[in-house]
Amino acid sequence: MRVGELSKRSGVPVPTIKYYLREGLLPAGVLTSPNQAHYDDEHLRRLRLVRALVDVGDLSIAAVRDVLAALDTRDDTLHKKLGLVQEAISQPGTGELDPLAVEDVLAFFRRQGEECADVTDSNVTHMLATALSAARSVGHDHFRELLDPYLEGLKIIAQADVDYIATRGSTDDIVEGMVVGTLIGDAVIKAVRRLAHAQVSRKVLSDGPED
Amino acid sequence: MRVGELSKRSGVPVPTIKYYLREGLLPAGVLTSPNQAHYDDEHLRRLRLVRALVDVGDLSIAAVRDVLAALDTRDDTLHKKLGLVQEAISQPGTGELDPLAVEDVLAFFRRQGEECADVTDSNVTHMLATALSAARSVGHDHFRELLDPYLEGLKIIAQADVDYIATRGSTDDIVEGMVVGTLIGDAVIKAVRRLAHAQVSRKVLSDGPED
DNA sequence: GACGAATGGATAGCGGTACTCTCCGCTATC
DNA sequence: GATAGCGGAGAGTACCGCTATCCATTCGTC
Numbered sequence A, B: 001m002r003v004g005e006l007s008k009r010s011g012v013p014v015p016t017i018k019y020y021l022r023e024g025l026l027p028a029g030v031l032t033s034p035n036q037a038h039y040d041d042e043h044l045r046r047l048r049l050v051r052a053l054v055d056v057g058d059l060s061i062a063a064v065r066d067v068l069a070a071l072d073t074r075d076d077t078l079h080k081k082l083g084l085v086q087e088a089i090s091q092p093g094t095g096e097l098d099p100l101a102v103e104d105v106l107a108f109f110r111r112q113g114e115e116c117a118d119v120t121d122s123n124v125t126h127m128l129a130t131a132l133s134a135a136r137s138v139g140h141d142h143f144r145e146l147l148d149p150y151l152e153g154l155k156i157i158a159q160a161d162v163d164y165i166a167t168r169g170s171t172d173d174i175v176e177g178m179v180v181g182t183l184i185g186d187a188v189i190k191a192v193r194r195l196a197h198a199q200v201s202r203k204v205l206s207d208g209p210e211d
Numbered sequence C: 001g002a003c004g005a006a007t008g009g010a011t012a013g014c015g016g017t018a019c020t021c022t023c024c025g026c027t028a029t030c
Numbered sequence D: 001g002a003t004a005g006c007g008g009a010g011a012g013t014a015c016c017g018c019t020a021t022c023c024a025t026t027c028g029t030c
Helices: A003-010 A014-023 A041-055 A061-072 A078-088 A099-112 A123-137 A143-166 A171-204 B003-010 B014-023 B041-055 B061-072 B078-088 B099-112 B123-137 B143-166 B171-204
Strands: A030-033 A036-038 B030-033 B036-038
Touching: A003 A014, A003 A041, A014 A041, A041 A061, A041 A171, A041 B123, A061 A078, A061 A171, A078 A171, A078 B171, A099 A123, A099 A143, A123 A143, A123 B041, A123 B171, A143 A171, A143 B143, A143 B171, A171 B078, A171 B123, A171 B143, A171 B171, B003 B014, B003 B041, B014 B041, B041 B061, B041 B171, B061 B078, B061 B171, B078 B123, B078 B171, B099 B123, B099 B143, B123 B143, B143 B171
Parallel strands: none
Antiparallel strands: A030 A036, B030 B036
């Protein structure tokens, strides 16, 4: 297919597709003439992935490029590849780090028996410390006490994630599934947590019959 | 205190504070002269809240304004106020809605015995449908099967959230705690989920001893 | 009470991001 | 052979969150 049909099938405007091509988010099509190129289903698939990362995953174009580069890495173990990808989909955040919050994180790791060595300087750790710093800055220094119950709930969720991913065939599918599952999972979790809050709020607060 | 000290204590540059004042994110200080205003701890607290919402909660300035407006509402039941605030901190997202994904959401509600009536057109429902649409568009139409295990894990988390909030005194503290807890909780959950993934990935994939 | 720094207030400008537009010569299709 | 679409490249746009500049006034302190 040519770019017009790629656009129609994906819902992405042609100029945007051209932009993604320029930015290296989509591989160039196969040239059949100096100004005719052919795109296949793989391009369509990749394009939809890019949109999902941008729209739902809220990744910047640069971050998407990193993710795709990690996905396309050929010569690494699965574990390394997963690590690469995870770094790429975990934006660190910009705020100041309160040393007390960093200590909270380390204490949490110790409590959970994490080998901290290879984790403490990752984006994920930074994310966590940033969030706890923000909590402290607005006077919620007891927020850290939620880490353990959160982990308890997230173990269930992570297990479901792993089971879901395990149904996939090739290692490429696994890595891509991890990207999609992590980012779309984030969005789903955000929404469902809010639903759970609303449900509880409705149950707990029977304040005033009606108005 | 005056603006300079407010800046020093919060770490926010003076021009930014002025900007927030203009945008209505901070109430004006009490004027003691035509060009001197006095700010108190309440301003400082509000400023830090704004920064947390912007930095960690990733809210736009407009969304922050909505949240603050909801927080400052005086004449509503707690339940209504919580609902208002929840809408304000739940950005809908922009993608197309796949009708099949919408059906997935409704089926989920039915399964969970939600009274859908007052929920189906909320931002949160839209968030969920957007995420599931994205999943479908990249070929993960079985992603919806994760909804139930996610809810199971999130019930634990939501319970912890409620317990945490319940320690607070005034209803104002409750509502503010809900904002902070929801947004910072989102960030924390994101991070901890990734840690859980990494942990599981390390456990499951003992592929190759070392390199 | 003089003087430099800081203040409140208003308007304009800046830097980054994600597109979007325009133009070109060429090509598929009718 | 007309017309629509194409690949490619550079410039332009819209929005967002600040940041810079200016002004008259006032604070701090000497």
